[in-house]
Amino acid sequence: MADKRATIVIVHGAWVGGWRWRNVADLLRDRGxxxxxxxxxxxxxxxHLTSPEVNLSLHARDIANVIKYEGLENVLLVGHSYGGMPISQATELVPEGVIRSILYMDAFLPEDGQSLNDLVPGEPHLPEDPNDYLVPPPRLLLQGFNAHMTPxxxxxxxxRRTPQSVHCFTEKARLTGAREKIPQKTYVIATGYKNDTFAPVAQALRKRDDWRVEEMPFxxxxxxxxxxxxxxMIESAVP
Incomplete structure (x- = not known):
C-alpha cells in the first residue's frame, strides 16, 4: 500500500469511457x-463529440489538458489496453517532471511511428463500411475480454460501448523520448488468458533495467x- 496521497490519472481502453474504471477509482479515493x-x-x-477529426493526437491532448488545467504534479499516469497509445503520446505534451510514474496495464506500448493497428495481431481495427470512419466495438464473446461477465x-x-474513430487506430504515434525520461515505468501483463497481444511486450521489457514488469493472473x-x-497494483506504482 502507498503511504502517501497520490495524484493518479487513469486512461481507459477502446470503445468505453472513464466509467469503466469507476470501481477501481472509488477504491483508490477511499484510500485517500x-x-x-x-x-x-x-x-x-x-x-456526441465524435467526428473524423478524433484521432490519437486528440486523445493525447485530452490527457495532457487534464493534467494542465487541473494543475496536477507528481502524476502517476495509467493506461489500459488502447489507453497505452494516448498516454505514450501525452508524455510529449506535458512538461518534463510532471509525470513521475507511468503504468501500462495490459496495454499497447508504441514506439515512434507505430499505430495501434501496427501492433495488434490479426485483423486491424477498421470500419465495416469503407465510406465510414467509425469502428464498431467487437460484439463477439471473446475469451479473456468479456467471457467472465454475467449476462x-x-x-x-x-x-455503454460506443463506436470509435478509425484514426485512433491508424494514426502513428509521434514520440521523441519523453516517456523514457519518466523515473518510474511499470508494465503489467494479464496472464489469465491467451495473451498474444501483450505477452511479447512484457517479454521485451523484462530485458530492460529501467522497466518493472509485473503479472496479474486475470x-x-x-x-x-x-x-x-x-x-x-496502481498503488505499487505511486511515485
Missing amino acids: HYVFTPTLTGLGERE EDRASYED THDLQHVAVTESAD
Whole structure:
C-alpha cells in the first residue's frame, strides 16, 4: 500500500469511457488518493463529440489538458489496453517532471511511428463500411475480454460501448523520448488468458533495467475482474 496521497490519472481502453474504471477509482479515493478517470473525446458520455477529426493526437491532448488545467504534479499516469497509445503520446505534451510514474496495464506500448493497428495481431481495427470512419466495438464473446461477465453485466457493458474513430487506430504515434525520461515505468501483463497481444511486450521489457514488469493472473478486463488487485497494483506504482 502507498503511504502517501497520490495524484493518479487513469486512461481507459477502446470503445468505453472513464466509467469503466469507476470501481477501481472509488477504491483508490477511499484510500485517500486524488484520482481522475477522463473519458476520451468521442467515447462514453462524450460520444456526441465524435467526428473524423478524433484521432490519437486528440486523445493525447485530452490527457495532457487534464493534467494542465487541473494543475496536477507528481502524476502517476495509467493506461489500459488502447489507453497505452494516448498516454505514450501525452508524455510529449506535458512538461518534463510532471509525470513521475507511468503504468501500462495490459496495454499497447508504441514506439515512434507505430499505430495501434501496427501492433495488434490479426485483423486491424477498421470500419465495416469503407465510406465510414467509425469502428464498431467487437460484439463477439471473446475469451479473456468479456467471457467472465454475467449476462446482466455483459448487457450493461455492451449498451455503454460506443463506436470509435478509425484514426485512433491508424494514426502513428509521434514520440521523441519523453516517456523514457519518466523515473518510474511499470508494465503489467494479464496472464489469465491467451495473451498474444501483450505477452511479447512484457517479454521485451523484462530485458530492460529501467522497466518493472509485473503479472496479474486475470483476464484483460482487470478493472472489472480484479478491482482490489488493480487498485493495489496502481498503488505499487505511486511515485
